[in-house]
Amino acid sequence: MHSNGISTDTYALCGSITASSSLRNVEFGKQIHSHVAKSGWISSVFVGSALIDLYAKSSLIADAAVMFDEIPLKNSVCANALLSGFCEAKLWIEGLELVRKMPGLNLDYDHFTLSAMLRACTGLSAIDLGRQVHGYLIRKVYNLADDVFLQSSLVEMYGKCGLVMKALQVFNFAGMRWGGEKRRDVVLWTSMLGVYGRNGHFEEGILLFEEMLKEGIEPDEVAFVTVISACGHTGQIQLGLEYFDCMSRVYKLIPGPEHCSCVVDLLCRAGEVERAVKVVNEMLGEGRNKCSVSLWVALLSACSDGGNVELGEYAAKRALELDPQNVGVYVQLSNLYARLEMWDEIGQLRDTMKQRGLKKDSGLSWIQVTS
């Protein structure tokens, strides 16, 4: 269109930018950006928001922030686009700072803002602020029960802070108002399922999954990861395998590496290492190439827990053949050696990692203590 000399307008520009965003083609988006800068449409808040979104989704958060600053007449939409970029990048403090600046810029909080704030609270385990946002929602948002995004953000926030009953209360409230209507979608159900899982309530999680099926909600890939993992924790091998099987048979979903490793983990937890190896081989035989690394890693992880050196080393070798840069494999193998006090082997492993220029990230965690 442009090369034919036809002038573009903001509608066409927004369309092209969102298209390059969904195709994950940042380069094309950047080209449009420089074109926009010359055309004079750069001050359009519509075009600006689309560009912020493109940069934020391409992990170019600094570029997104610059774009935001350059929009002369800002509105909530462009602020929210940057805000969700911060949350996506786990820059929760930066996100909350932006939220604090919004009133001064004459920007109102809407559902998008509040849902992103809750995500930041979840990331920071900031229960006090999270409660304040919930209070604000109850007071100011009359149609809270209509918004599954806000509901699931609340469920996640309470769950992350360990308040399982509060999460359940929100989840039940979301279902209550609509009686027979299916207002709770699969993501909201999965959020609650995940809260149970992360807090060790695996039995309840499995029951909730069954309840979801009874309500006629179609489970997705994420729901299956969570429920198969829950089965692993309760030792319900048969049930876990049935879920794995019905994923493709009944729901026509293609199991990914994460499902395969859940199944391996489930079998190994139950001490069925032989059977796990058999499953790995079967899966590889079926040509699930994408699964192969994670299958060996899952097997290695299980061997690490059980102190099975021989099989662990074999699994590590196979995993590294496929992905030599995988630091996780070295860490797992090192854990296995440490468990059995095989210090010489750990030394060798460190040397190998150094030679290959690999480094393990150090861990970090924090919580807020409820006052």
Added chain:
DNA sequence: GTAGGGTTAG
């Protein structure tokens, strides 16, 4: 008629 949100195991 254009732009922005929530779920994944180990």
